[in-house]
Amino acid sequence: MAMTSTYTSPEPARQEVDQLGGPTVIEFGAPWCGYCMAAQAPLARAFAGHPDVRHIKIEDGKGKALGRSFRVKLWPTLVFLRDGREVARLVRPDGVADIERALQEVGQPA
Template identity: 65%
Template sequence: MASDVPYQTDAPGRDEVDALQGPAVIEFGTSWCGYCRAAQPLIAQAFAGHPGVRHLKIEDGKGRPLGRSFGVKLWPTLVFLRDGAETARVVRPTDAQEIARALAQIDPAG
């Protein structure tokens, strides 16, 4: 997913996320968050080697139930899922390798 894709304001429900099949990543953040903007090139670089991984960019904030259900406190938070179950989490990534290691857990063939 390109780094210039905006965060979705219409988040899926937790039941929909839990039912996801295969590898997926939910990225919680906002378009105005400096940490989120700074992480976009790192995220894009890591995802380049994993084209089959679903990447959902979800706008987070007060009153947003999906982020609360995952206990998100800082942005960006990337939650790595395999068949709807969390396998890894990266908060405020500072290098692409950190993201790539978590992606390898959900998409080893990447």
């Protein structure tokens, strides 16, 4: 597992996400979003040290059920999950340090 650069299509159902085992980061955004594009370099640097963390990129928008179920309002929103449960969240991260801290938190056993 490693950081992915492509958006997952179709998006998984919330029930599937809730049943994921291990550390996972769901990145909600859009390919045309300037904030999302700016976050890619810091995300790549942070993920480089965490190859065990699953990364799922979800194109969000009006009528997208998964983003609404996580109450996403701004892009990018990163939801850090451990065994399907949210343990951290970052909205519009702009640096590696915050992402790295959340990745360390999601990788820690419960």
